[in-house]
Amino acid sequence: ETGVTQTPRHLVMGMTNKKSLKCEQHLGHNAMYWYKQSAKKPLELMFVYNFKEQTENNSVPSRFSPECPNSSHLFLHLHTLQPEDSALYLCASSQDGAEGKGEQFFGPGTRLTVL
Amino acid sequence: AQKITQTQPGMFVQEKEAVTLDCTYDTSDPSYGLFWYKQPSSGEMIFLIYQGSYDQQNATEGRYSLNFQKARKSANLVISASQLGDSAMYFCAMREGITGGGNKLTFGTGTQLKVEL
Numbered sequence: 001e002t003g004v005t006q007t008p009r010h011l012v013m014g015m016t017n018k019k020s021l022k023c024e025q026h027l028g029h030n031a032m033y034w035y036k037q038s039a040k041k042p043l044e045l046m047f048v049y050n051f052k053e054q055t056e057n058n059s060v061p062s063r064f065s066p067e068c069p070n071s072s073h074l075f076l077h078l079h080t081l082q083p084e085d086s087a088l089y090l091c092a093s094s095q096d097g098a099e100g101k102g103e104q105f106f107g108p109g110t111r112l113t114v115l
Numbered sequence: 116a117q118k119i120t121q122t123q124p125g126m127f128v129q130e131k132e133a134v135t136l137d138c139t140y141d142t143s144d145p146s147y148g149l150f151w152y153k154q155p156s157s158g159e160m161i162f163l164i165y166q167g168s169y170d171q172q173n174a175t176e177g178r179y180s181l182n183f184q185k186a187r188k189s190a191n192l193v194i195s196a197s198q199l200g201d202s203a204m205y206f207c208a209m210r211e212g213i214t215g216g217g218n219k220l221t222f223g224t225g226t227q228l229k230v231e232l
Contacts, residue, residue: 041224045221048219101150104150108158109158109159
């Protein structure tokens with residue numbers, strides 16, 4: 001595997017279900033991100049992890065719970081979601097530091113539908 | 116105020132022609148970075164080009180170039196010799212400050228580019 005991978009690619013869940021999204025980066029980066037992309041809206045940054053520590057929680061509802069067990073893996077645990085949470089969830093990683101551009105590399109996303 | 120503004124929701128260009136996608140930004144931080152990403156219908160965001168606020172020259176990457184006008188706070192993407200595979204959504208994004216603590220990007224609403232024969 002290369003780059004950033006995400007599983008599953010598609011997920012349909014009911015409002016009472018619990019599910020998890022998984023992201024893995026094979027780039028040796030030290031920062032990982034979750035974004036939400038809804039139709040006709042800009043990408044919304046949800047969470048940032050830097051060296052496994054959460055450095056940003058962008059006022060995300062508690063029904064979204066991130067987990068970063070190591071610098072290569074990032075999870076987004078979902079429970080009691082609402083239909084308006086249906087969106088494309090993108091994971092990204094970057095090499096964070098004073099040098100370089102710090103560009104983020106994205107995974108293919110998980111298309112989530114909440115019924 | 117919007118930090119990143121992309122005023123063109125949709126653009127059409129003929130194959131082999133050049134096209135400019137507009138982006139203006141708003142920041143009071145003297146140190147920032149500007150990025151362009153391409154998102155095909157498959158969903159994955161692909162990094163195209165980067166311009167740092169202190170870079171003296173406009174960035175270029177193959178057929179992509181960035182027309183950086185700092186005083187006007189604009190960072191337009193120019194795609195030369197358009198190809199059918201360039202049809203996609205294009206996003207402009209900005210990072211304020213130097214890297215550290217995670218590179219938080221603010222994205223614009225995007226421009227849908229369609230390349231025609």
